[in-house]
Amino acid sequence: MRYADARIAYSSAVAPDDLVARLHVVAVTERNEVVVCRSAEGWRFLPGGTREPGESLGGLARRELLEEAGAVLVGPVVQFSAHRADSERDRPYRPHLPHPRCYWAYAVARVRVAGPPANPSDGETVVEVLTLPAPRAADYLDAGDDPIHADVLRHADALGLLHGPS
Numbered sequence: 001m002r003y004a005d006a007r008i009a010y011s012s013a014v015a016p017d018d019l020v021a022r023l024h025v026v027a028v029t030e031r032n033e034v035v036v037c038r039s040a041e042g043w044r045f046l047p048g049g050t051r052e053p054g055e056s057l058g059g060l061a062r063r064e065l066l067e068e069a070g071a072v073l074v075g076p077v078v079q080f081s082a083h084r085a086d087s088e089r090d091r092p093y094r095p096h097l098p099h100p101r102c103y104w105a106y107a108v109a110r111v112r113v114a115g116p117p118a119n120p121s122d123g124e125t126v127v128e129v130l131t132l133p134a135p136r137a138a139d140y141l142d143a144g145d146d147p148i149h150a151d152v153l154r155h156a157d158a159l160g161l162l163h164g165p166s
Contacts, residue, residue: 015082015103024048044144075110
């Protein structure tokens, strides 16, 4: 499959930490609902984003959950799958990111929605944060322009990762 000028392949293997460029989190609340977001541009997605220089995966998850969903971690971040992305571009999306091969990782984590998204000036503006049962969250994500996060959520649910402590 091609996406974002890259050949991508989905796998249930855990990505090598040093090659993870992006991380999105299936964030599960105490009511076993999944956090989903919508940007001002209409994109629907699981909270997450691009890794900053020197950032750990846990740090990336904490930052993106707060920025995009107003959520704080209350449990570990457990990676369960990734897209391997082989870029066809001459250079990485950002200079510190691995290139030409990187991974877009997916994890499950327990969260508490503590307030509105932080919406930093250098990120997208999140205008809606919902907590929904997994099937409804997947349908919500499917209604957007990019079904990948709906498929990732369904995979996490099929693996039994959404109920009880992660």
